[in-house]
Amino acid sequence: MGKTMNSPSLAILRTLGLLSLLISSSLSNANTHPSYLTKEYCSSVVEQFVGAGMRSLDKYVNEHFNPEYKGGIRNTIRFLEQRLEWLNECNAYLVDTNNAYVFHSQDDTQNIFSAINELTRELQHVRSGVEYRDDAGNNNPAPFIKRRFATLAELVDRHHTRLLMKKQFQ
Incomplete structure (x- = not known):
């Protein structure tokens, strides 16, 4: 044996x-992350969204939004979904590697992500034909879209102000 x-x-x-x-x-x-993710890359993604991205959204919502033009709504939804995906990817990377968030804190980040989702959802409703009746009985989703955008803009503006203050005292 x-x-x-x-x-x-x-x-x-x-x-x-x-x-x-x-x-x-x-x-x-x-957690593994793509090699292109760096702190600098993520800062540029946030900076682009806070700067040019928000200006573009502001111009669309306040000057060009028309519920009859589904293509513009579709493009804006895609823009928001893409930016949210990029920001989420960067946030996951920063949390895993630096114990940091793309927008100042976990609460700020989640609030901004929620505001992006709410604006996206409202635009999807408009695109799918949900009607928003005003007091005169007309379909008028613009005030609802503007309100969602205003919430997002306020949150992003707070973040931007924090960044400017931080740079000023460095």
Whole structure:
């Protein structure tokens, strides 16, 4: 018959096996991020959204929004969804690597993400034909869209003001 291992050797092998399983499972569960994600890249994504992105949204909502033009609404929805995806990706990266958030704090980040989602959802309703009756009985979604945008703009403006203050005292 074959030799049997003594119990200390068997215990060591079992411990090593268990240890290797734990290490390999924690490595496979570790968050991995694309190589292009850096703190500088994420700062530029936020800066673009806070600057040119918000100016573009402001111009669309306050000057060009028309519920009859579904293409413009579709493009704006895509713009918001894409920016939210980029911001979420950067936020996940920053949380995992720097214990930071794309917008000052976890609360600020979640509030801005929620405001983007609310504006997107309202635009989707308009695009799908939901009617927003005003006091005269006309379909007028513009005040609802403007209100959602105003909420987002206020939150983003607070973030922007914080950034400017931080730069001023550096």
